[in-house]
Amino acid sequence: MRAFKNDKEILEKTAIIDRFLRYIRIDTTSVEESDKCPSSPGQLELAKMLAQELRDIGLEDAKVDENGYVLATLSGNRPGTIGFIAHIDTAPQFTGKNVKPVIHENYDGKAIKLKNGIVIDPAESRELSRCIGDTIITADGSTLLGADDKAGIAAIMAALEILKKDESLPHPTLRICFNPEEEVGRGADKFPLETFGAPVAFTLDGGFVGEVNTETFSADKATVTFRGVSVHPGMAKGKMVNALRYLGSFLDSLPTEKAPETTEKREGFIHPTDISGDAAEAKVNMILRSFDDKELAGHGDEVKRLANKIAEREPRLGVEVEIKEQYRNMRPGLDKHPGIMERMVQALKAAGVKPFHEPIRGGTDGSRLTAMGMPTPNLFAGGVNFHGPSEWISTRAMALSACTILNLIQVYAESGGETK
Ligand SMILES: [Zn+2]
Known part of the structure:
Protein backbone atom coordinates (compact mmCIF):
# COMPACT_ATOMS: atom_id res chain seq x y z
CA MET A 1 0.00 0.00 0.00
CA THR A 216 -22.56 8.88 20.31
CA PHE A 217 -25.30 9.59 22.78
CA SER A 218 -28.44 7.52 22.75
CA ALA A 219 -31.31 9.95 22.62
CA ASP A 220 -35.01 10.09 23.50
CA LYS A 221 -37.42 12.97 23.47
CA ALA A 222 -39.92 13.28 26.33
CA THR A 223 -43.04 15.42 26.38
CA VAL A 224 -44.92 15.95 29.66
CA THR A 225 -48.37 17.49 29.45
CA PHE A 226 -50.36 18.73 32.46
CA ARG A 227 -54.11 19.27 32.01
CA GLY A 228 -55.79 21.54 34.53
CA VAL A 229 -59.24 23.02 34.92
CA SER A 230 -59.73 26.47 33.43
CA VAL A 231 -62.26 28.77 35.05
CA HIS A 232 -62.74 32.57 34.89
CA PRO A 233 -60.21 33.84 37.44
CA GLY A 234 -62.93 35.98 39.09
CA MET A 235 -64.86 32.88 40.10
CA ALA A 236 -62.08 30.38 40.35
CA LYS A 237 -61.96 29.69 44.07
CA GLY A 238 -62.00 25.99 44.71
CA LYS A 239 -62.51 25.27 41.03
CA MET A 240 -59.46 26.25 39.00
CA VAL A 241 -56.56 23.87 38.57
CA ASN A 242 -53.77 25.88 36.94
CA ALA A 243 -51.64 23.57 34.81
CA LEU A 244 -48.86 26.19 34.65
CA ARG A 245 -48.26 26.04 38.40
CA TYR A 246 -47.89 22.27 38.31
CA LEU A 247 -45.63 22.46 35.31
CA GLY A 248 -43.46 24.91 37.25
CA SER A 249 -43.25 22.52 40.21
CA PHE A 250 -42.40 19.67 37.90
CA LEU A 251 -39.53 21.64 36.30
CA ASP A 252 -38.29 22.52 39.76
CA SER A 253 -38.25 18.83 40.73
CA LEU A 254 -35.94 17.80 37.86
CA PRO A 255 -32.52 16.68 39.09
CA THR A 256 -30.03 19.55 38.72
CA GLU A 257 -27.10 17.13 38.79
CA LYS A 258 -28.35 15.54 35.58
CA ALA A 259 -28.44 18.69 33.43
CA PRO A 260 -26.32 19.65 30.42
CA GLU A 261 -24.97 22.57 32.43
CA THR A 262 -23.70 20.28 35.20
CA THR A 263 -22.47 17.27 33.22
CA GLU A 264 -19.65 16.44 30.80
CA LYS A 265 -17.79 13.58 29.12
CA ARG A 266 -19.70 10.34 29.64
CA GLU A 267 -22.45 11.71 31.88
CA GLY A 268 -25.99 11.81 30.54
CA PHE A 269 -28.75 14.33 31.26
CA ILE A 270 -32.43 15.27 31.33
CA HIS A 271 -32.90 18.65 29.68
CA PRO A 272 -36.13 20.67 29.34
CA THR A 273 -35.86 22.49 26.00
CA ASP A 274 -39.11 24.47 25.73
CA ILE A 275 -42.46 24.99 27.38
CA SER A 276 -45.84 26.14 26.13
CA GLY A 277 -49.41 26.40 27.34
CA ASP A 278 -51.85 28.11 29.66
CA ALA A 279 -53.85 27.35 32.80
CA ALA A 280 -55.90 24.70 30.99
CA GLU A 281 -52.99 22.80 29.51
CA ALA A 282 -49.23 23.21 29.73
CA LYS A 283 -46.48 21.11 28.31
CA VAL A 284 -42.72 20.79 28.35
CA ASN A 285 -40.49 19.15 25.78
CA MET A 286 -37.36 17.51 27.05
CA ILE A 287 -34.38 15.72 25.61
CA LEU A 288 -32.94 12.71 27.43
CA ARG A 289 -29.36 11.68 26.72
CA SER A 290 -27.01 8.91 27.79
CA PHE A 291 -24.22 6.77 26.34
CA ASP A 292 -25.92 3.77 27.90
CA ASP A 293 -29.35 2.60 26.72
CA LYS A 294 -30.28 1.28 30.17
CA GLU A 295 -29.40 4.55 31.84
CA LEU A 296 -31.41 6.35 29.16
CA ALA A 297 -34.45 4.21 29.97
CA GLY A 298 -33.81 5.17 33.60
CA HIS A 299 -33.99 8.86 32.68
CA GLY A 300 -37.39 8.18 31.08
CA ASP A 301 -38.59 6.37 34.21
CA GLU A 302 -37.43 9.25 36.36
CA VAL A 303 -39.38 11.76 34.24
CA LYS A 304 -42.51 9.60 34.62
CA ARG A 305 -42.02 9.21 38.35
CA LEU A 306 -41.56 12.95 38.93
CA ALA A 307 -44.56 13.82 36.73
CA ASN A 308 -46.76 11.33 38.57
CA LYS A 309 -45.60 12.68 41.91
CA ILE A 310 -46.86 16.13 40.89
CA ALA A 311 -50.14 14.62 39.71
CA GLU A 312 -50.65 12.98 43.12
CA ARG A 313 -51.03 16.44 44.66
CA GLU A 314 -54.25 17.18 42.80
CA PRO A 315 -56.72 14.53 41.71
CA ARG A 316 -58.28 16.83 39.05
CA LEU A 317 -54.92 17.34 37.36
CA GLY A 318 -54.30 15.21 34.29
CA VAL A 319 -50.75 14.23 33.36
CA GLU A 320 -49.42 12.52 30.28
CA VAL A 321 -45.83 11.49 29.57
CA GLU A 322 -44.76 10.56 26.08
CA ILE A 323 -41.28 9.24 25.31
CA LYS A 324 -40.03 8.89 21.75
CA GLU A 325 -36.80 7.39 20.47
CA GLN A 326 -34.55 9.81 18.57
CA TYR A 327 -31.31 7.91 17.90
CA ARG A 328 -29.07 5.31 19.48
ZN1 LIG B 1 -21.12 18.26 10.94
Whole structure:
Protein backbone atom coordinates (compact mmCIF):
# COMPACT_ATOMS: atom_id res chain seq x y z
CA MET A 1 0.00 0.00 0.00
CA ARG A 2 1.14 3.51 -0.76
CA ALA A 3 0.81 5.41 2.52
CA PHE A 4 -0.42 8.96 1.98
CA LYS A 5 0.95 11.16 4.72
CA ASN A 6 2.25 14.24 2.98
CA ASP A 7 -0.24 17.07 3.29
CA LYS A 8 1.73 19.18 0.80
CA GLU A 9 1.25 16.55 -1.89
CA ILE A 10 -2.53 16.77 -1.48
CA LEU A 11 -2.44 20.57 -1.43
CA GLU A 12 -0.36 20.63 -4.63
CA LYS A 13 -1.98 17.85 -6.62
CA THR A 14 -5.63 18.53 -5.85
CA ALA A 15 -7.97 21.50 -5.77
CA ILE A 16 -8.94 20.78 -2.14
CA ILE A 17 -8.60 24.37 -0.89
CA ASP A 18 -10.22 25.99 -3.96
CA ARG A 19 -13.09 23.57 -3.58
CA PHE A 20 -13.47 24.30 0.13
CA LEU A 21 -13.47 28.06 -0.48
CA ARG A 22 -16.07 27.63 -3.22
CA TYR A 23 -18.38 25.51 -1.05
CA ILE A 24 -18.34 27.78 2.00
CA ARG A 25 -19.47 30.77 -0.06
CA ILE A 26 -22.86 29.16 -0.63
CA ASP A 27 -25.26 29.60 2.27
CA THR A 28 -26.49 26.11 3.12
CA THR A 29 -27.92 26.76 6.58
CA SER A 30 -30.57 24.13 7.29
CA VAL A 31 -33.91 25.16 8.72
CA GLU A 32 -35.24 23.32 11.76
CA GLU A 33 -38.89 24.34 11.30
CA SER A 34 -39.11 23.39 7.63
CA ASP A 35 -40.80 20.22 6.43
CA LYS A 36 -39.04 20.37 3.05
CA CYS A 37 -35.96 18.37 2.14
CA PRO A 38 -33.61 20.08 1.58
CA SER A 39 -34.92 22.77 3.91
CA SER A 40 -33.06 25.64 2.21
CA PRO A 41 -32.42 26.51 -1.46
CA GLY A 42 -28.67 26.93 -0.94
CA GLN A 43 -28.34 23.24 -0.09
CA LEU A 44 -29.78 22.31 -3.47
CA GLU A 45 -27.53 24.85 -5.19
CA LEU A 46 -24.44 23.31 -3.61
CA ALA A 47 -25.72 19.78 -4.26
CA LYS A 48 -25.95 20.52 -7.98
CA MET A 49 -22.49 22.06 -8.00
CA LEU A 50 -21.06 19.00 -6.24
CA ALA A 51 -22.71 16.57 -8.67
CA GLN A 52 -21.16 18.52 -11.56
CA GLU A 53 -17.74 18.51 -9.89
CA LEU A 54 -17.99 14.75 -9.34
CA ARG A 55 -18.78 14.28 -13.03
CA ASP A 56 -15.82 16.54 -13.90
CA ILE A 57 -13.56 14.33 -11.78
CA GLY A 58 -14.86 11.35 -13.73
CA LEU A 59 -17.65 9.87 -11.61
CA GLU A 60 -20.07 9.82 -14.50
CA ASP A 61 -23.18 8.63 -12.65
CA ALA A 62 -23.14 11.56 -10.19
CA LYS A 63 -26.61 12.98 -9.62
CA VAL A 64 -28.82 14.78 -7.13
CA ASP A 65 -31.81 12.69 -6.06
CA GLU A 66 -35.32 14.02 -5.43
CA ASN A 67 -34.47 14.90 -1.81
CA GLY A 68 -31.24 16.75 -2.53
CA TYR A 69 -28.84 13.88 -1.75
CA VAL A 70 -25.79 13.83 -4.06
CA LEU A 71 -24.87 10.27 -5.06
CA ALA A 72 -21.95 8.99 -7.13
CA THR A 73 -19.88 5.88 -7.71
CA LEU A 74 -16.24 5.17 -8.44
CA SER A 75 -16.11 1.58 -9.71
CA GLY A 76 -13.49 -0.52 -8.01
CA ASN A 77 -10.44 -2.24 -9.41
CA ARG A 78 -10.67 -4.52 -6.36
CA PRO A 79 -13.69 -6.33 -4.88
CA GLY A 80 -15.96 -4.88 -2.21
CA THR A 81 -17.84 -1.59 -1.73
CA ILE A 82 -17.40 1.10 0.92
CA GLY A 83 -19.12 4.45 1.34
CA PHE A 84 -17.98 7.98 2.16
CA ILE A 85 -20.42 10.58 3.41
CA ALA A 86 -20.29 14.27 4.29
CA HIS A 87 -23.08 16.77 4.87
CA ILE A 88 -23.95 19.79 2.79
CA ASP A 89 -25.78 21.92 5.35
CA THR A 90 -24.41 24.17 8.07
CA ALA A 91 -25.77 24.66 11.58
CA PRO A 92 -28.76 26.98 12.08
CA GLN A 93 -27.29 28.19 15.42
CA PHE A 94 -25.20 30.81 13.62
CA THR A 95 -25.46 32.52 10.26
CA GLY A 96 -23.76 30.96 7.27
CA LYS A 97 -24.75 33.73 4.87
CA ASN A 98 -22.05 35.69 3.01
CA VAL A 99 -19.15 33.77 4.49
CA LYS A 100 -15.97 35.74 3.78
CA PRO A 101 -13.01 33.48 4.38
CA VAL A 102 -9.84 34.98 5.82
CA ILE A 103 -6.60 33.15 5.08
CA HIS A 104 -3.88 33.40 7.71
CA GLU A 105 -0.68 32.15 6.12
CA ASN A 106 2.25 30.90 8.17
CA TYR A 107 0.33 31.09 11.46
CA ASP A 108 2.53 32.59 14.18
CA GLY A 109 0.97 31.06 17.32
CA LYS A 110 -0.74 34.27 18.51
CA ALA A 111 -4.44 34.93 19.08
CA ILE A 112 -6.34 35.45 15.83
CA LYS A 113 -8.46 38.62 15.90
CA LEU A 114 -11.52 38.90 13.71
CA LYS A 115 -14.36 41.39 13.24
CA ASN A 116 -17.00 41.94 15.96
CA GLY A 117 -14.42 41.37 18.71
CA ILE A 118 -14.11 37.68 17.91
CA VAL A 119 -10.78 36.33 19.12
CA ILE A 120 -9.56 32.79 18.55
CA ASP A 121 -7.09 32.31 21.34
CA PRO A 122 -4.69 29.35 21.42
CA ALA A 123 -5.19 29.33 25.22
CA GLU A 124 -8.80 28.25 24.63
CA SER A 125 -8.59 26.63 21.22
CA ARG A 126 -5.56 24.56 22.08
CA GLU A 127 -5.28 22.80 18.72
CA LEU A 128 -4.04 26.15 17.35
CA SER A 129 -0.71 25.72 19.08
CA ARG A 130 -0.27 22.52 17.07
CA CYS A 131 -0.74 24.47 13.83
CA ILE A 132 2.15 26.96 13.98
CA GLY A 133 3.44 27.54 10.46
CA ASP A 134 0.20 26.22 8.93
CA THR A 135 -2.24 28.13 6.78
CA ILE A 136 -5.34 28.75 8.89
CA ILE A 137 -8.72 29.60 7.37
CA THR A 138 -11.35 31.44 9.40
CA ALA A 139 -14.47 33.45 8.60
CA ASP A 140 -14.29 37.22 9.16
CA GLY A 141 -16.05 37.20 12.54
CA SER A 142 -19.59 37.80 11.27
CA THR A 143 -20.49 34.24 10.20
CA LEU A 144 -19.55 30.66 10.88
CA LEU A 145 -16.94 29.19 8.52
CA GLY A 146 -18.65 25.99 7.43
CA ALA A 147 -15.66 23.65 7.80
CA ASP A 148 -18.41 21.56 9.40
CA ASP A 149 -18.82 19.88 7.03
CA LYS A 150 -17.56 21.40 3.79
CA ALA A 151 -14.04 20.37 4.80
CA GLY A 152 -15.32 16.78 4.79
CA ILE A 153 -16.74 17.22 1.29
CA ALA A 154 -13.49 18.81 0.03
CA ALA A 155 -11.40 15.99 1.56
CA ILE A 156 -13.51 13.30 -0.13
CA MET A 157 -13.31 15.18 -3.46
CA ALA A 158 -9.52 15.48 -3.15
CA ALA A 159 -9.17 11.75 -2.49
CA LEU A 160 -11.27 11.03 -5.60
CA GLU A 161 -9.09 13.36 -7.66
CA ILE A 162 -5.97 11.45 -6.60
CA LEU A 163 -7.59 8.07 -7.35
CA LYS A 164 -8.65 9.24 -10.79
CA LYS A 165 -5.19 10.63 -11.60
CA ASP A 166 -3.39 7.46 -10.55
CA GLU A 167 -5.42 4.50 -11.75
CA SER A 168 -2.82 2.08 -10.36
CA LEU A 169 -3.97 2.78 -6.79
CA PRO A 170 -6.01 -0.21 -5.62
CA HIS A 171 -9.53 0.58 -4.45
CA PRO A 172 -12.85 -1.18 -3.90
CA THR A 173 -15.99 0.37 -5.38
CA LEU A 174 -16.62 3.69 -3.66
CA ARG A 175 -20.09 5.04 -3.06
CA ILE A 176 -20.25 8.73 -2.28
CA CYS A 177 -23.11 10.61 -0.64
CA PHE A 178 -23.28 14.29 0.23
CA ASN A 179 -26.45 14.70 2.23
CA PRO A 180 -28.59 17.62 3.40
CA GLU A 181 -30.15 18.21 6.84
CA GLU A 182 -27.52 16.74 9.18
CA GLU A 183 -27.51 19.74 11.49
CA VAL A 184 -31.24 19.48 12.12
CA GLY A 185 -30.99 15.75 12.83
CA ARG A 186 -32.73 14.64 9.65
CA GLY A 187 -29.80 13.64 7.45
CA ALA A 188 -30.61 9.94 7.72
CA ASP A 189 -34.38 10.39 7.21
CA LYS A 190 -34.29 10.21 3.43
CA PHE A 191 -30.90 8.57 3.06
CA PRO A 192 -31.22 6.20 0.07
CA LEU A 193 -29.72 3.23 1.91
CA GLU A 194 -30.74 0.61 -0.67
CA THR A 195 -29.43 2.54 -3.68
CA PHE A 196 -26.31 3.47 -1.77
CA GLY A 197 -25.66 -0.23 -1.32
CA ALA A 198 -22.52 -0.08 0.81
CA PRO A 199 -22.12 -2.54 3.69
CA VAL A 200 -20.01 0.00 5.58
CA ALA A 201 -19.52 3.77 5.33
CA PHE A 202 -17.59 6.60 6.94
CA THR A 203 -18.82 10.10 7.65
CA LEU A 204 -16.09 12.73 7.33
CA ASP A 205 -17.59 15.06 9.89
CA GLY A 206 -15.20 15.01 12.82
CA GLY A 207 -13.01 17.70 14.32
CA PHE A 208 -9.25 18.07 14.60
CA VAL A 209 -6.59 15.77 13.14
CA GLY A 210 -6.91 12.22 14.46
CA GLU A 211 -10.43 12.39 15.83
CA VAL A 212 -12.38 9.17 15.48
CA ASN A 213 -15.93 8.84 16.74
CA THR A 214 -17.43 5.45 17.30
CA GLU A 215 -19.68 6.46 20.17
CA THR A 216 -22.56 8.88 20.31
CA PHE A 217 -25.30 9.59 22.78
CA SER A 218 -28.44 7.52 22.75
CA ALA A 219 -31.31 9.95 22.62
CA ASP A 220 -35.01 10.09 23.50
CA LYS A 221 -37.42 12.97 23.47
CA ALA A 222 -39.92 13.28 26.33
CA THR A 223 -43.04 15.42 26.38
CA VAL A 224 -44.92 15.95 29.66
CA THR A 225 -48.37 17.49 29.45
CA PHE A 226 -50.36 18.73 32.46
CA ARG A 227 -54.11 19.27 32.01
CA GLY A 228 -55.79 21.54 34.53
CA VAL A 229 -59.24 23.02 34.92
CA SER A 230 -59.73 26.47 33.43
CA VAL A 231 -62.26 28.77 35.05
CA HIS A 232 -62.74 32.57 34.89
CA PRO A 233 -60.21 33.84 37.44
CA GLY A 234 -62.93 35.98 39.09
CA MET A 235 -64.86 32.88 40.10
CA ALA A 236 -62.08 30.38 40.35
CA LYS A 237 -61.96 29.69 44.07
CA GLY A 238 -62.00 25.99 44.71
CA LYS A 239 -62.51 25.27 41.03
CA MET A 240 -59.46 26.25 39.00
CA VAL A 241 -56.56 23.87 38.57
CA ASN A 242 -53.77 25.88 36.94
CA ALA A 243 -51.64 23.57 34.81
CA LEU A 244 -48.86 26.19 34.65
CA ARG A 245 -48.26 26.04 38.40
CA TYR A 246 -47.89 22.27 38.31
CA LEU A 247 -45.63 22.46 35.31
CA GLY A 248 -43.46 24.91 37.25
CA SER A 249 -43.25 22.52 40.21
CA PHE A 250 -42.40 19.67 37.90
CA LEU A 251 -39.53 21.64 36.30
CA ASP A 252 -38.29 22.52 39.76
CA SER A 253 -38.25 18.83 40.73
CA LEU A 254 -35.94 17.80 37.86
CA PRO A 255 -32.52 16.68 39.09
CA THR A 256 -30.03 19.55 38.72
CA GLU A 257 -27.10 17.13 38.79
CA LYS A 258 -28.35 15.54 35.58
CA ALA A 259 -28.44 18.69 33.43
CA PRO A 260 -26.32 19.65 30.42
CA GLU A 261 -24.97 22.57 32.43
CA THR A 262 -23.70 20.28 35.20
CA THR A 263 -22.47 17.27 33.22
CA GLU A 264 -19.65 16.44 30.80
CA LYS A 265 -17.79 13.58 29.12
CA ARG A 266 -19.70 10.34 29.64
CA GLU A 267 -22.45 11.71 31.88
CA GLY A 268 -25.99 11.81 30.54
CA PHE A 269 -28.75 14.33 31.26
CA ILE A 270 -32.43 15.27 31.33
CA HIS A 271 -32.90 18.65 29.68
CA PRO A 272 -36.13 20.67 29.34
CA THR A 273 -35.86 22.49 26.00
CA ASP A 274 -39.11 24.47 25.73
CA ILE A 275 -42.46 24.99 27.38
CA SER A 276 -45.84 26.14 26.13
CA GLY A 277 -49.41 26.40 27.34
CA ASP A 278 -51.85 28.11 29.66
CA ALA A 279 -53.85 27.35 32.80
CA ALA A 280 -55.90 24.70 30.99
CA GLU A 281 -52.99 22.80 29.51
CA ALA A 282 -49.23 23.21 29.73
CA LYS A 283 -46.48 21.11 28.31
CA VAL A 284 -42.72 20.79 28.35
CA ASN A 285 -40.49 19.15 25.78
CA MET A 286 -37.36 17.51 27.05
CA ILE A 287 -34.38 15.72 25.61
CA LEU A 288 -32.94 12.71 27.43
CA ARG A 289 -29.36 11.68 26.72
CA SER A 290 -27.01 8.91 27.79
CA PHE A 291 -24.22 6.77 26.34
CA ASP A 292 -25.92 3.77 27.90
CA ASP A 293 -29.35 2.60 26.72
CA LYS A 294 -30.28 1.28 30.17
CA GLU A 295 -29.40 4.55 31.84
CA LEU A 296 -31.41 6.35 29.16
CA ALA A 297 -34.45 4.21 29.97
CA GLY A 298 -33.81 5.17 33.60
CA HIS A 299 -33.99 8.86 32.68
CA GLY A 300 -37.39 8.18 31.08
CA ASP A 301 -38.59 6.37 34.21
CA GLU A 302 -37.43 9.25 36.36
CA VAL A 303 -39.38 11.76 34.24
CA LYS A 304 -42.51 9.60 34.62
CA ARG A 305 -42.02 9.21 38.35
CA LEU A 306 -41.56 12.95 38.93
CA ALA A 307 -44.56 13.82 36.73
CA ASN A 308 -46.76 11.33 38.57
CA LYS A 309 -45.60 12.68 41.91
CA ILE A 310 -46.86 16.13 40.89
CA ALA A 311 -50.14 14.62 39.71
CA GLU A 312 -50.65 12.98 43.12
CA ARG A 313 -51.03 16.44 44.66
CA GLU A 314 -54.25 17.18 42.80
CA PRO A 315 -56.72 14.53 41.71
CA ARG A 316 -58.28 16.83 39.05
CA LEU A 317 -54.92 17.34 37.36
CA GLY A 318 -54.30 15.21 34.29
CA VAL A 319 -50.75 14.23 33.36
CA GLU A 320 -49.42 12.52 30.28
CA VAL A 321 -45.83 11.49 29.57
CA GLU A 322 -44.76 10.56 26.08
CA ILE A 323 -41.28 9.24 25.31
CA LYS A 324 -40.03 8.89 21.75
CA GLU A 325 -36.80 7.39 20.47
CA GLN A 326 -34.55 9.81 18.57
CA TYR A 327 -31.31 7.91 17.90
CA ARG A 328 -29.07 5.31 19.48
CA ASN A 329 -25.39 5.08 20.36
CA MET A 330 -23.58 3.56 17.37
CA ARG A 331 -21.12 1.73 19.60
CA PRO A 332 -23.02 -1.59 20.06
CA GLY A 333 -23.60 -1.70 16.26
CA LEU A 334 -19.91 -1.08 15.55
CA ASP A 335 -18.70 -3.51 18.22
CA LYS A 336 -20.15 -6.31 16.10
CA HIS A 337 -17.60 -5.45 13.39
CA PRO A 338 -14.22 -4.95 15.09
CA GLY A 339 -12.50 -5.04 11.67
CA ILE A 340 -13.86 -1.59 10.85
CA MET A 341 -12.14 0.02 13.80
CA GLU A 342 -8.89 -1.84 13.08
CA ARG A 343 -8.85 -0.60 9.49
CA MET A 344 -9.58 2.99 10.52
CA VAL A 345 -6.72 2.97 13.00
CA GLN A 346 -4.43 1.44 10.37
CA ALA A 347 -5.37 4.20 7.90
CA LEU A 348 -4.78 6.98 10.43
CA LYS A 349 -1.42 5.61 11.47
CA ALA A 350 -0.35 5.28 7.84
CA ALA A 351 -1.10 9.01 7.52
CA GLY A 352 1.21 9.64 10.48
CA VAL A 353 -1.77 10.63 12.57
CA LYS A 354 -2.36 9.54 16.15
CA PRO A 355 -5.99 8.47 16.56
CA PHE A 356 -7.96 9.84 19.50
CA HIS A 357 -11.40 8.54 20.34
CA GLU A 358 -13.93 11.11 21.33
CA PRO A 359 -17.43 10.08 22.45
CA ILE A 360 -19.83 12.56 20.84
CA ARG A 361 -22.21 14.28 23.24
CA GLY A 362 -24.77 14.36 20.49
CA GLY A 363 -25.72 12.31 17.48
CA THR A 364 -24.50 12.01 13.93
CA ASP A 365 -26.17 10.76 10.80
CA GLY A 366 -23.92 7.77 11.41
CA SER A 367 -25.78 6.89 14.63
CA ARG A 368 -29.00 6.49 12.67
CA LEU A 369 -27.35 4.83 9.67
CA THR A 370 -25.60 2.32 11.94
CA ALA A 371 -28.94 1.52 13.56
CA MET A 372 -30.42 1.11 10.06
CA GLY A 373 -27.85 -1.60 9.34
CA MET A 374 -24.92 0.24 7.73
CA PRO A 375 -22.10 0.64 10.28
CA THR A 376 -21.01 4.29 9.88
CA PRO A 377 -18.31 5.64 12.21
CA ASN A 378 -17.03 9.20 11.91
CA LEU A 379 -13.57 10.46 10.96
CA PHE A 380 -11.94 13.88 11.32
CA ALA A 381 -12.18 16.49 8.60
CA GLY A 382 -9.95 18.95 10.46
CA GLY A 383 -12.17 21.82 11.63
CA VAL A 384 -12.39 23.26 15.15
CA ASN A 385 -14.98 25.39 17.05
CA PHE A 386 -17.96 24.32 14.97
CA HIS A 387 -21.26 26.22 14.76
CA GLY A 388 -19.95 29.69 15.58
CA PRO A 389 -17.88 32.66 14.37
CA SER A 390 -14.62 31.32 15.79
CA GLU A 391 -14.69 28.19 13.65
CA TRP A 392 -11.32 27.57 11.98
CA ILE A 393 -9.39 24.97 10.01
CA SER A 394 -5.79 24.38 9.06
CA THR A 395 -5.25 23.46 5.42
CA ARG A 396 -2.78 20.80 6.60
CA ALA A 397 -5.53 19.20 8.73
CA MET A 398 -7.89 19.10 5.77
CA ALA A 399 -5.20 17.53 3.57
CA LEU A 400 -4.43 14.90 6.23
CA SER A 401 -8.12 14.01 6.24
CA ALA A 402 -7.81 13.31 2.49
CA CYS A 403 -4.67 11.23 3.18
CA THR A 404 -6.57 9.17 5.75
CA ILE A 405 -9.39 8.54 3.27
CA LEU A 406 -6.88 7.37 0.64
CA ASN A 407 -5.18 5.05 3.12
CA LEU A 408 -8.49 3.64 4.31
CA ILE A 409 -9.51 2.92 0.74
CA GLN A 410 -6.29 1.01 0.15
CA VAL A 411 -6.61 -0.90 3.43
CA TYR A 412 -10.03 -2.04 2.22
CA ALA A 413 -8.61 -2.85 -1.23
CA GLU A 414 -6.16 -5.19 0.46
CA SER A 415 -8.88 -6.95 2.41
CA GLY A 416 -10.13 -8.78 -0.69
CA GLY A 417 -13.73 -7.65 -0.52
CA GLU A 418 -14.10 -8.24 3.21
CA THR A 419 -15.82 -5.03 4.32
CA LYS A 420 -16.94 -5.60 7.91
ZN1 LIG B 1 -21.12 18.26 10.94
